[in-house]
Amino acid sequence: MIRATTVVGIISDTHGLLRHEALVALRDCHLIVHAGDIGTAEVLDGLRTITSVIAIRGNNDKGAWAR
Secondary structure (H helix, E strand, O other): OOOOOOOEEEEOOOOOOOOHHHHHHHOOOOEEEEOOOOOOHHHHHHHHOOOEEEEOOOOOOOOHHHO
16 A cells, blocks of 8 residues: 655744755655744745745734735
């Protein structure tokens, strides 16, 4: 029997800085959840180069991009 698996990556508190090490750690994920305090839209854009992203707005996420 073949079992399908989904790898979900969780990240938070990037505060506008998406480190190379984070991209490497998340590279095999099928879905990424960013759990707040993203900082900039560019962080989400960077994560989307890997796979689909669900983002939760944190208290530091303000402006049009965070709506």
